[in-house]
Amino acid sequence: MQEIELKFQVPEPSHERLVQKLKSLGARICRMQAAYFDSEDRDLGRAGVALRLRREDGQWVQTLKARGEGLVQRLEHNVARTDAGERTPVLELAAHEEHPAGRALQRLLVQRGLVAGDLTVQYQTAFDRLAFHAVEPQGLRVEVALDLGEVRAWPGGALRCLPLRELEFELLEGALPRWLQWLRSWVQPYGLWLDLRSKAERGDRLARGLPPPVLEVRPQAALRLLLEGVLRHSAECIEGLGDARHHQALLRGLQALTGLAEIPPGKVDELSDLHHKLMGAAATEVPALLGSARTQSLLLDLLGLALDD
Numbered sequence: 001m002q003e004i005e006l007k008f009q010v011p012e013p014s015h016e017r018l019v020q021k022l023k024s025l026g027a028r029i030c031r032m033q034a035a036y037f038d039s040e041d042r043d044l045g046r047a048g049v050a051l052r053l054r055r056e057d058g059q060w061v062q063t064l065k066a067r068g069e070g071l072v073q074r075l076e077h078n079v080a081r082t083d084a085g086e087r088t089p090v091l092e093l094a095a096h097e098e099h100p101a102g103r104a105l106q107r108l109l110v111q112r113g114l115v116a117g118d119l120t121v122q123y124q125t126a127f128d129r130l131a132f133h134a135v136e137p138q139g140l141r142v143e144v145a146l147d148l149g150e151v152r153a154w155p156g157g158a159l160r161c162l163p164l165r166e167l168e169f170e171l172l173e174g175a176l177p178r179w180l181q182w183l184r185s186w187v188q189p190y191g192l193w194l195d196l197r198s199k200a201e202r203g204d205r206l207a208r209g210l211p212p213p214v215l216e217v218r219p220q221a222a223l224r225l226l227l228e229g230v231l232r233h234s235a236e237c238i239e240g241l242g243d244a245r246h247h248q249a250l251l252r253g254l255q256a257l258t259g260l261a262e263i264p265p266g267k268v269d270e271l272s273d274l275h276h277k278l279m280g281a282a283a284t285e286v287p288a289l290l291g292s293a294r295t296q297s298l299l300l301d302l303l304g305l306a307l308d309d
Contacts, residue, residue, distance in 0.1 A: 002068050003076040004171040006183065006303075008192035009239070011291070015148065015165055018190050019130060022146055027132040030057050032149075034126075035088045036200055037119040042208070043112045044119070049105060050200035051119065053081070053088055060089055066101040071196065071224055071231075071306060075101040091116055123153040123203035127164050133172070136182060140174035151199065153207035162206050164199070167192060180304050187300070188293040194300070195235045196228060212236040214245045217252040223260055224306045229253045231299065238287045247286065251278060262305060270298050 010018060034054035038044045044051060048067040053060055060081040068074045077099040083089035093116050096102030109115065127149020134142045144167070151162040167186070171179045186192060205212070215229040233250040236242030254275045258268045274295060281289055289295065 003065075003074045004072050004176070005074070005168055006072055007166055007168045007195050007198075008187070009195045009235070010146070010165045010167050011191045011193075012165065014190040014192075015146075018146060018167065019148075022130045022132060022144065025132050025134070025144075027130045027144070027146070030129045030131065032056050032127055032129055032147075033086075033124065035121045035124050036203055037091060038122045038204070039112070039114055039118050040120075041112075042122075042204060043108065043114060044105075045200065045204045047108050049101075049108065050198060051091070051105070052200070053091070055086065058084075062089075062092065062095060064096045064099070064101045064105060065198075065200075066104045071228055071303065075099075075104070077101045088121065091119060123151060123207040125149065125151050125164065125199055125203065136174075136178075138174065138178055140178050140182060141172040142174075142179065142182070143170040143172055144168070145170070151203045151206055153203060155207055155209050160206055160209075162202060166195070166199075176307050177304060180300055180307075183300065184297060187296050191291065191293070193235070193238055193291040193296055194231055194303075196231050197235055211243075212241050212246060214249050217249055217256060219252075219256040219259065221256070223257070223262055223302075226253055226256050226260070227299075227302050227306050230257065230302075234290045234295075234299070238291045240287065247278070251275060254278070257302070263302075267298070267301060267305075274298065 032054055034052045037051045050065040052063050054063060060083050062079045062081055064077045066075040077096050079095040081089055093105070096105060127147045129145050129147050131143060131145035134144055147164050147166045147168065149164045151164060153160050169183060215232060217229055230250060230253040233242060233246045233253065236246045237250060254271055257263060258271045263271070277289055278286065
């Protein structure tokens with residue numbers, strides 16, 4: 001299957017209100033713990049592949065994810081395991097061999113000269129998931145899931161943790177434009193901000209002690225590529241992990257977007273205004289500016305254009 005999903009980070013002051021909102025809509029709590037596998041050289045992560053074993057309310061599920069066709073699409077294959085207990089089971093790569101993601105993984109292993117035994121646990125997650133299915137008019141059905149917990153890694157043998165406070169929206173049925181419009185009803189009340197970074201990506205960085213990457217900005221690149229860079233650099237700046245290089249890359253990305261023919265004049269004006277404000281903002285003002293409802297609404301508009309592209 002191809003998963004269509006967007007993830008938003010939840011500001012700490014909003015998370016209790018959001019928990020109560022989800023509970024009022026019938027959300028159910030599920031305790032989850034997961035182990036993510038990769039080679040020592042992170043061959044899977046560098047190829048955009050994530051392989052995990054996750055225990056969901058006592059049931060182990062093996063999941064393989066790989067890059068899909070666009071910014072919000074990913075290949076995903078889930079296989080329920082019969083193993084019992086809390087001990088992480090042994091990987092069964094053959095369980096994915098008939099799926100496109102499994103075939104992509106097999107090609108990668110052959111190219112890198114790897115076998116299943118070369119894939120070991122690199123980091124883990126533990127969180128509570130509060131989830132429900134939203135059914136809206138015009139055939140829209142969305143899984144809404146709030147994850148509260150942490151990522152854990154042991155670089156050099158010392159435990160390091162990264163808090164998780166993420167709200168995911170997976171489109172199960174319905175049109176993408178309708179879904180994107182519906183998401184706005186969640187963004188403003190809770191101060192949510194878009195984040196393309198996966199748990200696997202963030203966990204790998206934690207395990208290796210790596211700084212956030214700076215993506216190259218090509219002014220003549222396609223809308224999707226430019227927008228991906230803007231969203232990723234914005235996330236690092238909002239979270240306070242980015243430095244001057246990320247800020248400059250963000251500015252270059254915004255400037256490049258204003259030159260694309262597919263961006264409507266009104267959105268060009270909004271992009272230029274955001275660029276101008278970021279140019280003059282103090283470092284302490286940047287997170288609030290990028291995380292504002294106005295900026296996030298603009299990014300959702302651009303995302304809609306990118307998905308139509």
